[in-house]
Amino acid sequence: MLAKRVIPCLDVRDGKVVKGVQFLGVRDVGDPVALAAEYDRQGADELVFYDITASYEGRGVFLDVVRETAKQVFIPLTVGGGIASVEDMRAALRAGADKISVNSAAVKNPELIRQGADLFGSQCIVLGVDAKKRENGGYDVFVKGGRENTGIDLIEWVKKAEALGAGEICLNSMDADGTREGFDLPMLRAVCGAVRIPVIASGGCGKLEDFSEVFHKTDADAALAASLFHFRELTVGEVKTHLAAAGIPVRKCREVTA
Amino acid sequence: MIAIMDYGAGNLFSVQNALSYLGEDFVVTGDADTLRRADGLILPGVGAFPDAMRMLREADLVDCIREEAIKKPLLGICLGMQMLFSGSEEFGFTEGLDLIPGQVRLMKPAGLKVPHMGWNELEIKKPDCPLLADTAEGDSVYFVHSYMAVTQPQYLAAVCDYGGQVTALVQRGHIFGAQFHPEKSGAVGLSILRRFGELIR
Numbered sequence: 001m002l003a004k005r006v007i008p009c010l011d012v013r014d015g016k017v018v019k020g021v022q023f024l025g026v027r028d029v030g031d032p033v034a035l036a037a038e039y040d041r042q043g044a045d046e047l048v049f050y051d052i053t054a055s056y057e058g059r060g061v062f063l064d065v066v067r068e069t070a071k072q073v074f075i076p077l078t079v080g081g082g083i084a085s086v087e088d089m090r091a092a093l094r095a096g097a098d099k100i101s102v103n104s105a106a107v108k109n110p111e112l113i114r115q116g117a118d119l120f121g122s123q124c125i126v127l128g129v130d131a132k133k134r135e136n137g138g139y140d141v142f143v144k145g146g147r148e149n150t151g152i153d154l155i156e157w158v159k160k161a162e163a164l165g166a167g168e169i170c171l172n173s174m175d176a177d178g179t180r181e182g183f184d185l186p187m188l189r190a191v192c193g194a195v196r197i198p199v200i201a202s203g204g205c206g207k208l209e210d211f212s213e214v215f216h217k218t219d220a221d222a223a224l225a226a227s228l229f230h231f232r233e234l235t236v237g238e239v240k241t242h243l244a245a246a247g248i249p250v251r252k253c254r255e256v257t258a
Numbered sequence: 259m260i261a262i263m264d265y266g267a268g269n270l271f272s273v274q275n276a277l278s279y280l281g282e283d284f285v286v287t288g289d290a291d292t293l294r295r296a297d298g299l300i301l302p303g304v305g306a307f308p309d310a311m312r313m314l315r316e317a318d319l320v321d322c323i324r325e326e327a328i329k330k331p332l333l334g335i336c337l338g339m340q341m342l343f344s345g346s347e348e349f350g351f352t353e354g355l356d357l358i359p360g361q362v363r364l365m366k367p368a369g370l371k372v373p374h375m376g377w378n379e380l381e382i383k384k385p386d387c388p389l390l391a392d393t394a395e396g397d398s399v400y401f402v403h404s405y406m407a408v409t410q411p412q413y414l415a416a417v418c419d420y421g422g423q424v425t426a427l428v429q430r431g432h433i434f435g436a437q438f439h440p441e442k443s444g445a446v447g448l449s450i451l452r453r454f455g456e457l458i459r
Contacts, residue, residue, distance in 0.1 A: 251377040251398040
């Protein structure tokens with residue numbers, strides 16, 4: 001049976017992980033490569049690196065981080081943040097990314113999804129979406145890190161992205177993000193019911209039960225979290241042990257010695 | 259030395275990274291003479307079966323692979339695994355390398371999403387398969403595919419369950435094919451690649 005995935009997300013600026021990191025046993029606490037390796041040891045099923053650098057120079061440093069991680073960590077790596085062209089996608093893939101997450105640029109130019117899927121395969125293209133509940137029902141898609149409301153309907157957008165060739169949706173609820181009161185179950189249900197591609201739940205988790213709840217109550221395929229893991233409030237291993245005890249299929253990890 | 263075949267289809271970086279990490283001696287090449295000199299071959303592949311076979315033909319590698327596969331260990335990964343079979347029905351019928359009898363067909367898992375993407379548990383059919391020496395029943399590996407190989411039971415080294423039996427690892431003599439990505443399957447995947455490397459030493 002296919003395992004539900006637990007995915008730590010690392011926001012990287014100028015080669016450092018943003019958001020305080022308090023890891024025991026990791027010497028440079030802000031070092032994304034060391035943190036990625038630690039999450040791998042804890043049993044992370046996948047990693048997301050998000051580039052929040054605004055500068056051209058920072059881009060090179062970011063890709064160096066991806067490159068170094070890909071040499072040491074052998075689980076799928078998704079790279080996002082500032083991906084605006086197929087050249088950006090290619091650069092990330094050449095650095096060792098397995099999947100590319102597109103968000104604002106795809107809203108501006110939906111053909112980017114099709115171009116990426118045609119060139120690199122749908123399995124490479126993740127649509128990142130930031131969405132917020134509308135007062136009169138439904139959800140609006142936001143861009144630029146949640147600063148700008150596009151007025152585009154979330155459900156129409158994810159269906160269109162799927163038709164254009166997106167292979168997966170990473171759905172971040174702006175309503176739930178930061179609340180630590182659990183994932184946005186209604187929004188996830190709405191999106192999972194609208195598309196056939198896998199959906200990653202993002203935003204809102206604050207405790208172990210939030211992870212089992214999202215898998216029990218929605219068809220989400222994966223759950224993503226950042227600060228919860230960075231602050232070491234929970235380890236990936238604790239989340240997966242909890243999920244397994246709750247009857248949710250997870251990847252069991254063990255030491256393999258040859 | 260292992261030759262990773264470069265014929266234009268697929269992301270070779272992760273396979274290279276994994277072999278480097280394991281300290282294997284390898285070269286990335288699309289040159290037939292280099293493939294003939296290598297001790298083992300890895301055929302990666304991402305994308306569509308007809309395109310990849312066309313690229314192999316255009317690179318003039320089809321005969322070379324078929325000849326060399328008789329002499330030395332070969333590991334196909336993902337689409338590279340599928341190309342080891344007789345043919346595929348992806349976008350009409352396309353002939354494959356025909357090194358293992360079988361056909362590649364669209365997956366139709368009842369009520370489940372396609373592609374089959376994520377971590378799934380292996381059920382071991384051939385415990386004596388040398389690549390599985392360190393792998394235990396229930397170990398998980400990472401899959402991304404919409405088509406799957408349908409072959410005879412004697413070639414199935416490991417399978418998994420996704421709305422029915424899915425071919426995961428095949429073996430015919432020293433020809434191996436992994437539908438999953440060993441280079442992205444954590445410690446389990448690395449152990450499979452390490453065992454492949456040991457076959458040529």
